[in-house]
Amino acid sequence: MFKRFINGFKTAWKGLSLTIGHLFAQNSKRKIMPVSSDNYFKQMEGTNTIQYPKQQLPVPEVGRYQLEVEIDDCIVCDLCAKICPVDCIDIEQIKATELIGTTSDGSPKRIYAAKFDIDMAKCMYCGLCTIVCPTECIIMTNQYDRTVFELKDLTYEFSDMTPAEAADKRELLEKQLAEKQAAKEAAMKQREGGV
């Protein structure tokens, strides 16, 4: 009983002396250094608070935070939208009537992206879309701070086509399809007539 009493005081004092040590050791602010630094986990002295907008931890160059699409390199294959586990990528394809160019790695582009929206509010940052992309046009950047005031601003729009252009291309495609259909029908008729 007496021993436990003494022990209680002893352990309480041990804790109290530990905390008072910390109370009076607050003379240095935390040094900002990257995680890769050798000293990162050895910062025992001073405060640990990072005053965020004023102080920022350096981010690795290969950080994987926000999604970014290089739309000029996109062949609108829709693979990223298909693999996305949370369906946050919304793509609308319009087939082109002819070859519209090549990507930087030489892949032929035959489809227009009328819409290429990524809803970052839904995104779970798994990175699967960046893996399946054949032209590596969808990537994750090292930029992590993108604060918006409205939820709809979290839907990033990457397509550079205006609605007018999209309507134009859609009309062209329809015209081409109609022409093809007409040519097909004419050929059928000719074959029937021939027989």
Add this chain to the structure above:
Amino acid sequence: MNFYLKYFIVAAGLFAFSGFFAMFGVYAERKVSAFIQDRLGPTETGKYGVLQTLADVIKLLMKELIVPAAADKWLFMLAPAIIFIAVYMGFAAIPWSNGLAPSDLNLGLYYIFAILSIETLGILMAGWGSNNKFSILGAMRSGAQIISYEIPAGFAIISVVMIAQSLNLQTIAAQQGILSHEQSKFLGLWDVSANGGILSWNIFRAPHLIIAFVIYFIASLAESNRAPFDIPEAESELVAGFHTEFTGMRFAFVFLAEYSMMFLVSMVAVILFLGAWNTPLPNIGVVRLADWTTGTVWGVVWTVIKVLLLVGVQMWIRWTLPRLRVDQLMNLCWKVLTPLAFICMLVSGIWRLWVM
């Protein structure tokens, strides 16, 4: 007429002081807790965040006062006022300096101890009136805890009263310094009536009062519902205990009461054990340190310094020790502190009869 005016001014002054102290206390608590945990605490509002509590007060003033539909309306609305007034009334009998006390009561100590118990009533009213099981549990715990801890605290105080032979706080204070009319002996051996200072404080006039002081201090933590005895709040199991349902200024009053209570119990501890408004510096030969640092203004300074140190210790303990369980709390109170306080009382009697 002037008679009443003086009372109103004193009452308003004490109210202003408790409000000011609560603001300072909350800020200090935040900074102390932050530094103990290697954080920075408030930094944005004002230089070093000094205006943070003021901003919080303004925020609380603007909040809506919600009364739950099923609550017992009158009990619920009155509870914060009663909790605060009980503590606030306690300030009436406290001496701040030699000849400077709102009320020089002959029964000062008895009065403070009695009026502080009313806080339990307010807490029970808050718990019952909220019509919320967490609140009533918190209130019951608080009632059990405060009633239990009043016993060791009471006996620790009686030990001092037996040494001092008075319930008048001003008399008890005056005995512990150079202004004393009676002889005071350091550890019962060395006559230090002319030296004063720390040597004639109650804890050194009768050294067993150091134990009584520790008992009183622990009990006072429990009575002001401070950690490690904050089971009435116990946010991990009771949400926030008896003040779960309170909003806005009602909530603020509960906190005002808590911080005023911290100040009050520390002040009682200072008056009873740590020399009250007397200086800690003794006269040494021709170096009359005690004579130089005694006076009405000096008295206030010494009181405030000593009390703030004790409040600092309360905060330090809060951010170090984990919360006790109910049974551990009762065990400590009834099996450890109460017998020890009894022994202290017994030794006080012997000391008064044969040593002093």
